[in-house]
Amino acid sequence: MDTQSCRPCELQCHSVHQAPATVFYIPNFITASEENYLLQQVYNSPKPKWTQLSGRRLQNWGGLPHSKGMLAEKLPVWLDNYAKKISSLGPFEGKVANHVLVNEYNPGEGIMPHEDGPLYFPTVTTITLGSQALLDFYHPIEREAEEGEVYFPQTEENRYFLSLLLEPRSLLVLQDDMYMKYLHGIRPVMEDIVTEKVANLKLCNTKLGAVLRRTTRISLTIRYVPKVLKTTILLGR
Numbered sequence: 501m502d503t504q505s506c507r508p509c510e511l512q513c514h515s516v517h518q519a520p521a522t523v524f525y526i527p528n529f530i531t532a533s534e535e536n537y538l539l540q541q542v543y544n545s546p547k548p549k550w551t552q553l554s555g556r557r558l559q560n561w562g563g564l565p566h567s568k569g570m571l572a573e574k575l576p577v578w579l580d581n582y583a584k585k586i587s588s589l590g591p592f593e594g595k596v597a598n599h600v601l602v603n604e605y606n607p608g609e610g611i612m613p614h615e616d617g618p619l620y621f622p623t624v625t626t627i628t629l630g631s632q633a634l635l636d637f638y639h640p641i642e643r644e645a646e647e648g649e650v651y652f653p654q655t656e657e658n659r660y661f662l663s664l665l666l667e668p669r670s671l672l673v674l675q676d677d678m679y680m681k682y683l684h685g686i687r688p689v690m691e692d693i694v695t696e697k698v699a700n701l702k703l704c705n706t707k708l709g710a711v712l713r714r715t716t717r718i719s720l721t722i723r724y725v726p727k728v729l730k731t732t733i734l735l736g737r
């Protein structure tokens with residue numbers, strides 16, 4: 501058998517066709533021992549690395565993205581290895597990820613629907629550790645109805661249209677409309693209910709109707725920030 505033949509489809513053959521363009525989902529992208537190793541590294545990081553937000557804690561690695569350019573810092577080796585491994589699958593069009601956000605969610609915590617904004621190359625890759633969560637997708641809020649148009653209330657509930665189940669050890673890749681057009685969020689709930697809205701259900705180790713208790717979830721969102729400042733310019737000021 502030609503073992504090379506699967507190479508170009510490393511991402512392609514994990515495409516989630518039941519969602520708008522483009523979603524790749526790879527269950528068990530890392531092993532349980534890699535998961536434990538990554539969790540250890542996250543929790544061994546110095547305490548000041550954590551920023552407490554409403555509903556989650558986060559660590560920022562690689563520098564703070566900024567419209568004028570990110571003052572890049574080297575990623576620690578434990579993150580850089582995964583940044584390189586994921587980048588080699590091609591999601592950043594040949595560039596290597598240089599930025600990682602580590603999010604920690606306790607059961608009942610989440611993140612409001614949002615867009616990731618223009619500072620990143622429009623692709624996010626996410627490794628999930630510890631607990632599953634549903635990542636929910638929403639249509640953007642539409643402009644107000646003009647004269648003669650019927651006003652349709654834009655509640656969060658009726659803007660919601662699809663979820664992706666992010667299982668521990670999985671890799672998610674979001675691009676195109678799923679990154680740029682729609683909003684994503686995680687509901688602050690104690691359990692995730694697997695409904696027919698879960699677009700990657702066929703690729704998951706669960707079934708319709710399952711009720712999955714949340715434990716603490718860590719996500720590594722690994723991205724490429726194209727606009728980087730050269731350190732020397734700043735040192736010269």
Ligand SMILES: O=C(O)CCC(=O)C(=O)O
Nearest residue numbers: 601603611616626719721
């Ligand atoms: O934890 C996640 O998977 C999502 C995090 C997220 O949306 C973000 O950091 O922008």
Ligand SMILES: [Fe+2]
Nearest residue numbers: 614615616684
């Ligand atoms: Fe996000």
